[in-house]
Amino acid sequence: MIAGTHSGCGKTTVSLGIMASLVRKGFKVQAFKVGPDFIDPGHHRMITGRPSHNLDGWIMDKSYNQSIFYRYSSDADVAVVEGVMGFYDGISGDKEDASSAQIAKWLNLSVILVVDASSAARSIAAVCLGYKMFDPEVNIIGFIFNNVASPYHAQVLKEAAKDKGINVVGILYREKENIGIPSRHLGLFTAEEFKVRKDKLADWIEKGVNIERILKETEYKISDFKELKKSNSSKNKNRDVRIGIAKDRAFCFYYDENIRLLEEAGAEIIPFSPIEDKKLPLPLDGLIFGGGYPELSCKELSSNTQLMEDIRKLILKGTPVYAECGGFMYLMDSVVDLEGNRYKMLGIFPFECHMQKRLVSLGYRQVTTKKDSILGPAGTTVRGHEFHYSKIKRCTSNVDTIYSVTNRINKEEGYLKKNVLGSYIHLHFGSNPEVAKYFVEYCRKASQGI
Incomplete structure (x- = not known):
């Protein structure tokens, strides 16, 4: 060390x-x-x-x-x-x-x-x-x-x-x-x-x-x-669930162990770039938007309207989507940078977030879900951390929150709309490997209309 x-x-x-x-x-x-x-x-x-x-x-x-x-x-x-x-x-x-x-x-x-x-x-x-x-x-x-x-x-x-x-x-x-x-x-x-x-x-x-x-x-x-x-090396060779993962310079914060657990549960990971790609690599049974620095690429993200339309169509179909931190920002109505420029984003969550010069939130978090979700049944507990410079400043309508969070002033988090879950908290599935299994199975059933 x-x-x-x-x-x-x-x-x-x-x-x-x-x-x-x-x-x-x-x-x-x-x-x-x-x-x-x-x-x-x-x-x-x-x-x-x-x-x-x-x-x-x-x-x-x-x-x-x-x-x-x-x-x-x-x-x-x-x-x-x-x-x-x-x-x-x-x-x-x-x-x-x-x-x-x-x-x-x-x-x-x-x-x-x-x-x-x-x-x-x-x-x-x-x-x-x-x-x-x-x-x-x-x-x-x-x-x-x-x-x-x-x-x-x-x-x-x-x-x-x-x-x-x-x-x-x-x-x-x-x-x-x-x-x-x-x-x-x-x-x-x-x-x-x-x-x-x-x-x-x-x-x-x-x-x-x-x-x-x-x-x-x-x-x-x-x-x-x-x-x-040996006890931790088993793999599911039957990867029948295609999960698209946003991966480029705007969305690059992923734990490789999370990816391994998703693959072990039967996911085929399909990377795509919300900056560069004009359309999604369909068919997809689920989507994950990880963290990163989307605020540094707002112009490119906002102008890629064709890809955003593909994403909206999948969400309207009921495709499960998990987004955290920078990925969560991308799913909001808009992002306002430090210079006051406003950029239109996906508009799934009725929020506008503003970038701040000072750190808004930092620390370890334990999340317990209050209702069934794409991560597991009510009562599912998983750990991670929070680190961001943006703040939600405008909310045009109410959105359900399904997280009860420890070590946080506002303990209500985890925003749920249809099959889309967004949060500022980066979760590590190693704290509860069942989460990866549940998410993949949820995507599998959703693709089959179950």
Whole structure:
């Protein structure tokens, strides 16, 4: 695991650099991300050529996190797990739930901690010791000092580390040219928008990090978990339900585990682009609109009237549709951007949403359905998270809400109209795999007129 002392210390750039170096050396690398984030896994995929998977101790239980890790690591040479926030940071100050430390313990991972060494010298040794001593059950085996200013600065850091018995596996100098991923008020640019410079990242890492030493000190055998892998590897080869998934630069936030569970339940996943495609890849038995940044492509989405008409026709037929966050915005009447420009959207939900300069909502959510729906019978519980910069400002008529949501000021959410369910909450089906099965079966029955 590559973890960090805090957000912004450079762990994502270091993780990507280590992945790039390993791939360049010929290793088959499987990446993972702790937490519910979509953006970092997208960049992992661009480096490794393989989907990156989320691990999360609040959304999923221990055994499910283990099954994800062992399933996708089984055919790789190296697994790299990128942590979240500060290593011990989670949902509260007195529990480790949802932290990188929790996942490291559940998976028995060795940890390399990235430390931002800018504006500090001998004090960095105290930081390192604090992290090692905070929880004796965690195996922090080494430290990478990032943002080092000069060779002299590096020498002082090494002396302090040696004096306190701290294992330093890397010294990374502050780069004049920014090799990381640029950010904006919405967060980091997505992999669809910004292509990371693999060779530059690999060069930077190889100049300052002892990759061979890290591989040797973190060697990991997963042969003891064959039964666990086998019990989670079944697949439904009879994929008779065609589910269209909106996938392009506007809608790119999907958990690959959700896709796997849909396929395992009998879905054939059919991607399409609401930006580029002029018509749907019919026939389709269901539609899913994931999250992303549709607000950055409002003009293209709004002008693609032919595709929107195809979608409306399917919805009028009763085709089940699930939409979350950015996908939910696309199904509203209109979206108003930060400049006040109004763009017409699908008009399924009688809402107008306005983009805000500040984050509107952020946090883990547990959803319990209050009535039968495309996700399952009343009482179905599933977990996920919420993160968005838009707000519903106008509602022209009432729409049923079927979610009761924890950890949220307004506990009424989950907007239902006909067979269309829209929400700002990103759900992870790994918290309740029955949801994927139910949705696919609902689509199957709807296509048969049952």
